[in-house]
Amino acid sequence: MTTYILTAGDARIGRLVELAAGPTTVVVVGDGRTAAAVARTPGVDRVLHVEPAPGAPAETCAAAVAGLVADAAPALVLAAPRPADRVLAGAVAARLAAPVLTMVRAVEVADGGVEVTRSVFGGIAERTERVTGPAVVVTDGGTAADGGTGADGGTAPVVDAGAVPADPAVTVTATRVAERAAVDLSRAPRVVAAGRGVRRQEDLALVEGLAAALGAEVACSRPLAEGVGWLPHDRYVGVTGQHVAPELYVAAGVSGQLQHVVGARGAGTVVAINTDPGCPYFAEADYCVVGDLYEVLPALTAALAAPGPGAAS
Known part of the structure; x- marks a missing residue:
């Protein structure tokens, strides 16, 4: 039983390595620095480095990566939900x-098959x-x-799988910098979330001040991102938004509907602030404050x- 992990130039694969079973090979599409960083990850047995043509996006290597993995016929293939990584996984x-299985919490490879435990029905249940066969x-x-080295880290060999020739059908026509930097809430140790209890966009300053x-x-909850557009989508916590697991999660003016609560269910301590004593979030929270967020x-x-x-004074 072998596992292959796919990554398009991103060394953040720690959890994927934990889920791997048997000898683990990581296919890195990108520059050599990422391949070297992945090789130092404990639990990685081998790194295959695939280099895109100069100026070409990682997605152009999807067919080449699919060929490499198919030749090895692994029992399990793992990838993160980053855009380019998903293209590689699909190929x-x-x-x-x-x-292709998503929202997976646990993986086990045994008896010629892969068994997974995954969230279903919007995260309210697990199945x-x-x-049978690869997944x-x-x-x-x-x-x-x-x-590191030795017991504290890995020293996996890096094998150069070669450069992928440029694909004339795929070209980069333009590069546009995002007006606002994206945030990865899944890495935040503390989060303050705003809900519909915030009456005006300028009042988000109260939430920002506490944060x-x-x-x-x-x-924020979904209405503030997708309803009124006060915050970008990458700030939205919920079933179809970001899933967070901070040590502290403060929900200010968030009613606590199931689709939002599921996104923050991994939080260590939840503080809910709401004027309604019957607020659904109070059934989930560790600390409940009945009061006006203002x-x-x-x-x-x-x-x-x-x-x-x-x-000191």
Whole structure:
């Protein structure tokens, strides 16, 4: 039983390595620096480095990667849900005639098949499924390992699989820089989320103030991102948005509908602030504050900013 991991120039594969079974090969599409970083990841046995043609996107290597993986016939293929990685995973799945499984929480390879536990029905339930033959699993890649040598890190060999010739049918016609940098809320240790209890866009400053005092990222419920557009989609937490697992999650004015709660169910401590004592989020939260966020948030921000006992004057 072998596992192949696919990544398009991103060394954040720590969780994928944890899910792997048997000897693990990572196919890295991109520059040599990423391949070297992946080779230092504990649990990686071999790295195949595939280099795109100069100026070509990683997606142009999908057919070549599919060929490499198909020749090895692994039992399990893992990839993160990053855009280019999903293209590689799709090409491999088509070549292997294998299913693509998403929202996977656990993986086990045994008896000639792959067994996965995955979220279903929008995350409100889990189901265990068994696939006979190879399977392609797309799930959170995790973080980049620190690497090292010996017991603390890996020293996997890097094999140059060659450069992929330029595809005349695929060219980069333009590059446009995003006006606002994207945020990866799944990595944030603390998150403050705004809901429909925030009445005006300018009032998001209250949420931003508390987030700054906590060293947290700002998030929101779906209506604020997709309804009124006050925050970009990458700030939206929910079933079809970001799934977060911070140590602290503060939900300000969020009612706690199931599609939002599922996105933050991995949080360590949840603080819900709402004027409604019957707010559904109170059934999920560790700490419940019945109050107006327009009063509670400034008070919390001020308390966090106040010097502690014994502070120098």
